[in-house]
Amino acid sequence: MTETAHDAGALRERALTTLVTARDRTTLLTSCVADPDLTAQHSPLMSPLVWDLAHIGNQEEQWLLRAVAGQEAIRPEIDSLYDAFEHPRADRPKLPLLPPGEARRYAAEVRGRALDVLESTAFDGTRLTEAGFAFGMIAQHEQQHDETMLITHQLRRGPQALTAPDPDPVPLFTGPAEVLVPGGPFTMGTSDEPWALDNERPAHRREVPPFFIDTTPVTNGAYLAFVEDGGYDDPRWWAPEGFEHIRRHSVTAPLFWRRDGRQWLRRRFGVIEAVPPHEPVMHVSWYEADAYARWAGRRLPTEAEWEKAARYDPAGDRSMRYPWGDADPAPEHANLGQRHLRPGPAGSSPAGESPLGVRQLIGDVWEWTASDFLPYPGFRAFPYREYSEVFFGPGYKVLRGGSFAVDAVACRGTFRNWDHPIRRQIFSGFRTARSEAP
Template structure:
């Protein structure tokens, strides 16, 4: 079921816009460096950029040209090369990948044919075509790989290749440090968002006791206080698995940070700079976020708590699409879409705050939650189980809210991200919570 406000003409225009926006970003991320940087593997955790480029085209061909359009396969011989489940990232550089020029031509040729199909496809009839779901799925897929490529750019050694204006400066946030989220039921997930992915569905009622949530994400300055107090050297703040992990890998600060005398510096997209105290902390793993929360006498919010804080409107009792309401994100609401290459200062975007006054729940940094990645009651895999189902379980922790690297098409109040608790190369931060009975 889809909200009737999303009519076919609006969704077709939205599909065209989001596909075009995604391709412009892909082009930027793969044209700002020379060919050796496109074909190199900058980390065993990431694919060569040229693999992402051709994979984007291949998935678009498979789902939009073949599955929706009924066209014959253009390059069936490369399907296996760009199957993310057949080839782990570490082995992709050894595959006979399309060279950059050929990968660009292939992706461009696919897109040209897709635009013809977009004009002629009825947005009803099958689950793939209903409300243009397949087009929205592919736009989200490309933007997710754009975020992955931006992570690769951050991992890449060498001079700066990407530039973007900084977020607007804001006065130091002086509002309350936490907000009470009232207890009671709310609607979690969605059954009406037209392009929501399978793990966001179906909508269901959740009972959430009252709790307190940080008004803003945890900042670099706050995290530095944790470091200065011996946070990385005090075993009692860490889970056994977290303590073993940081000991084994000699982790003493967020990724990309290093000490220079009395100040902390970081490397950000090829530039070394002083760590800004008022920005949300970035590039921390779940274990680091959890340890900080324990040190602060708090905890990470559950996924249900996070979504209630982000979507529940106490006045109406309904769940909105975003903290500020149902309108799509605008620049005054959130830091999204690689518009900037860093988080905005904590307390930014007052027009994007929730009815309770919580800020930056969307954009800036992905926020770790306490929850494992699990299916909702009534979950059904669609259109393939490898998108979500194979990842369900305690091995993965849920992140919410998106980051500056996330496009709005792949970011909403119901959107769920997940990763291993050791991951730090992602654009991850966090905020903390506490139960009402805690001091």
């Protein structure tokens, strides 16, 4: 076997594995509840689960069957129904959506044909097929919608539908509270990660002054001190528009928290439990994260600071794929892939620590940064503007690092997520930073 044939075989196997992993998860998320729960809208912020299911199949059809293989459309009449830009989420229940059984059959037919396309596609043709990019893009797209569907499950009222083992307990973290990240340039973004998406590209040099960053994400216990100190009532800590928002919507604590006498409880996938003090805080908006950081005398890290803390190896003066190196994530590195339905305690996954000593930069909770979502110098939209370009601007803040709900295929040291600064239903937390004293 030639080296080229060997490389193609390895790419084909990787694409097959990621596609199958994503579909297994989609099946779990759409089979653990009855059909009425699939067609119901559990929050105006989210689509009905059955919309996500058919949308996953439709995107796969458009890109793998039509764009890569040149096949005729299976169901061209449904394209507009599952166009995320044509219909806001709140309006999707009113559309003539495919019912659950038909949506399952459609997605399965597309997948069967897509696997045939995978077997016959050469990986040295167009940019869309180079290194199997289109297959990686579709696997990432499905996993992103799986995370979206998991958010819908969290918002759903009713008995518990999903179960998973808890992360292994770890000793209480007693390491340093913060880590110094040295000043100087580093390489941000990527030009050679085969399945990186357009907003991660191209690699470019960034100058970052020295700064300190939290060793672990901010915990529930630390955030509770802000709540109990009246943080939600004090406009000193809040961006004006953020304070106006929480006043208007009576926000007084992270989403899904409630006080029961002297105890704080939370709802997590249908289960009511005490808020665990040593777990990273979750379901907070950018405004809440920013207010906490101000209250604590600190700030949110910029996106460039976050990435340098996560990827920079001072020994080799290079940027790595992940905090632990270039190897793909393993369970000991990070809490990913919905293996658990919660973050691990602060200080978990020491094998995933960065060379500078920062922990849990990948997995557990998405981390808000101070930065707006903007293109990198030399950005080019690919393969369509609607993936990234239409979102660039001050209306969206960048989140980094993934969460327990993210699959490894859709999470890298360069991976960028973004959302409105008011959003709280996402699995979002944060860590804080401060500039080095002059």
